Amino acid sequence: MSEQSRHRLANSHNYQGVWGPPTSSANFCEEDYDVTRYIAEFMNSATNLAYIYYALVHMYGHRRRGSWSPNYDFMSVSMIILGISSTLFHSTNRQTMQFADELAMLVLAWAIFHAMWTSGPASTRDGPSSLYERPIKIFMALFFPAFGAFYVYTGKLVYHYVCFFGLVILIIMRGYYLFWLRTPSFPEEKRKDWRWRGRKALAILVLAYVLWNIDLEFCTELRALRTRMRLPWAWLLELHGWWHIFTATSAAWYMDILREVQDEIAKEKRV
DSSP states (O other), X not given: OOHHHHHHHTOTTTTTSTTOSOOOSOOOSXXXXXXXXXXXXXXXXXXXXXXXXXXXXXXXXXXXXXXXXXXXXXXXXXHHHHHHHHHHHHHHOOHHHHHHHXXXXXXXXXXXXXXXXXXXXXXXXXXXXXXXXXXXXXXXXXXXXXXXXXXXXXOOHHHHHHHHHHHHHHHHHHHHIIIIIOSSOOOHHHHHHHHHHHHHHHHHHHHHHHHHHHHHHTHHHHHHHHHHHOTTGGGGGOHHHHHHHHHHHHHHHHHHHHHHHHHHHHHHHHO
């Protein structure tokens, strides 16, 4: 029996919420309906505001003075989609909403992947930024809808995990190329700054992954500690909520770097 299933069976509030007992295949350590009968996992839902916050900071925090038009891109929109989808999943623990959450995770990874792998060396003013830009765009446009349909059909979490972490590895590899091997190279001062900030983003992502696994593997101990600490301090040990906050922070930091990379490539094209 999986750790996620044990969380569900040990929960005394499952039948007290308006959404009924969970139907999702994933269920985390926060006790369902412990705060309100209208939200299954209160803190796991609330912490998704981090994704929406970082997206809105980019969209409205950097717009031109006097303009009310949002400065949005694929990456910021994907963060809002993930924040909303994950909130709906953790609020209801319904299988359909779990699919929405997990597919939104892939959309966010896709957005970052797209921005990184289409940020190649500048060729000509009117030409593609990379020799592989068009094939990559076509491949992603075909692969992700096909994989999404396949995953929903099978419903097996392992496929989602493999795809998501595979994208993370490809993003890291591309980052290494852009900041270390790219020809012509970016200005050294900017490369140093991007490498340092990229390492920080990766470190906080690793921390988020560690906390996510602690939440799964040590749920009994965490619940006992939360019972002794009581609210509101017990909320500090809702570790899946910290996964949301830290992954949102990591993604936002990395997106800022990518936008600066894209601006630098645009400058190269104008030269």
